[in-house]
Amino acid sequence: MSETQSETSIRIKLPGNKYMPAILRGSLKRPMILMVHGLTGHMNEHIFFNGARYFDKRGISSLRVSLYSDSEDSSTRCLTDCTLKTHAEDINAALSYLRKNGAKKVYVLGHSYGGPSIMLADQKLIDGYILLDASYKPDFIKMFGAKKISKNLFKIDWGVEFLVSRKMKDFSEHLDWDAMAKKITKPMLAIYAAKGILKKSTAHYASIAQGPTKLVGIPNATHCFDEPGTEEKLFNATIKWIQSLKKSR
Numbered sequence: 125m126s127e128t129q130s131e132t133s134i135r136i137k138l139p140g141n142k143y144m145p146a147i148l149r150g151s152l153k154r155p156m157i158l159m160v161h162g163l164t165g166h167m168n169e170h171i172f173f174n175g176a177r178y179f180d181k182r183g184i185s186s187l188r189v190s191l192y193s194d195s196e197d198s199s200t201r202c203l204t205d206c207t208l209k210t211h212a213e214d215i216n217a218a219l220s221y222l223r224k225n226g227a228k229k230v231y232v233l234g235h236s237y238g239g240p241s242i243m244l245a246d247q248k249l250i251d252g253y254i255l256l257d258a259s260y261k262p263d264f265i266k267m268f269g270a271k272k273i274s275k276n277l278f279k280i281d282w283g284v285e286f287l288v289s290r291k292m293k294d295f296s297e298h299l300d301w302d303a304m305a306k307k308i309t310k311p312m313l314a315i316y317a318a319k320g321i322l323k324k325s326t327a328h329y330a331s332i333a334q335g336p337t338k339l340v341g342i343p344n345a346t347h348c349f350d351e352p353g354t355e356e357k358l359f360n361a362t363i364k365w366i367q368s369l370k371k372s373r
Contacts, residue, residue, distance in 0.1 A: 130180065136189070136214075136221050142201055144214050145193050149176045150185025155229040155366060158218055159188040160211075162236025162259070164203065164286055166190045171235065171256070171348070171355050178359045184366065189218050191241070204277065204287050207295040208237075212244035219249035231366065234258065236322070236347065239329070243304050252311040252369060253333075254362055257347050260325030261301050264293045308333040313365040315358050317345035338365055 130150060135143040147167060150156075157179060159172045167173075167188035176186040191211050193200035201210070215232070222230050231252045234242035239258025242250075264270040270278040276290045305328075314330035316323040318341045330339040340361045345354035 131176075134221075136217050138201070138214055138217055142199055144189055144191065144217065145195065145200060146187055146189040146218060147176070148185070148187050150180045152185065152222065152226045153228075154183055154185045156222055156227045156231070157184060157186045157254070157362075158215070158222065158230060158232045158242075159186055160215060160232065160234040160238035160242055161189075161191065162234075162238045163288075164282070164284075165235070165238070166193075169235075169348075170350075171358070174355060175233075175359055175362075178356070179363070182363055184363070187218060187222060189215075204289045207289070207292045208240055208244055208299065209295055211238075211241035212246075215242060215245040216249065219245065223249060233362070237262070239326075240299070240301070240304065243308060243329075247308065247310060250310055252366075253308060253313070254365075255312065255314045255326055255329055256349075256358065257315070257317045257320050257322040258326050258329055259322060260328060262296065264288070264296065302332060305329045305332050306334060309335045311335050311365075311369055312337045313340065313362065314338070315340045315342060315361060317341075317347050317349060317354070318343050319345060320347040322347065340365075 132148045134146050134148055136146055137143055167190045172188045179186055192203045229251050232242040232250050233254040235256040237259045239255045268280050270280045273279045277287050280286055312333045314326045316326035327339055330337040342354050342357050344351050349355045
């Protein structure tokens with residue numbers, strides 16, 4: 125375990141002698157946001173790295189995780205090991221870590237493919253959901269351009285080529301996406317990028333989830349909220365939503 129200022133690098137134990145790398149920022153005694161990236165992402169993308177600092181200054185701690193890693197250590201997961209089910213199980217491990225170490229309020233934030241990943245996690249361990257431009261029924265062939273290269277592997281070329289397993293593709297295709305969202309009874313904040321490709325899917329989740337929901341659009345933002353000022357707007361919307369939950373109790 126190593127510390128840099130108010131951040132602590134931790135290793136969350138997973139089945140099969142694996143571990144998930146994570147970074148904890150702030151006290152476990154404060155409200156907590158568990159941050160989950162999308163497909164091919166990682167915990168230090170700017171919306172997570174900067175978000176952790178933004179929330180910290182406003183009294184909210186964070187745990188950001190990498191569902192797989194480029195570490196040379198073979199005890200971390202590789203993307204080809206994963207499905208949405210694997211993601212959800214590993215998110216449960218992170219949630220359990222937070223709860224066992226004293227976290228009282230835990231909100232889960234999922235960007236893109238991280239959206240369904242958090243919705244498949246154990247709702248009993250979660251106080252609220254934050255969807256950021258969340259994926260819905262992605263077609264790996266038509267939408268992602270996946271090409272079969274072997275019996276069990278597909279290659280996707282997004283400028284950088286990467287591999288996903290047949291199991292990931294098949295699990296996604298057979299998942300009942302609407303039933304997944306309809307099981308959510310906890311509060312949900314659904315944030316979409318106004319110039320992104322997942323506005324409708326994010327709004328759809330907000331319309332069918334069974335708990336109280338709030339839908340927020342970020343003007344001029346594309347899918348990764350790269351445009352100047354857009355990440356601050358989504359951070360602000362998140363803070364206001366969490367504060368509104370405190371007032372409604």
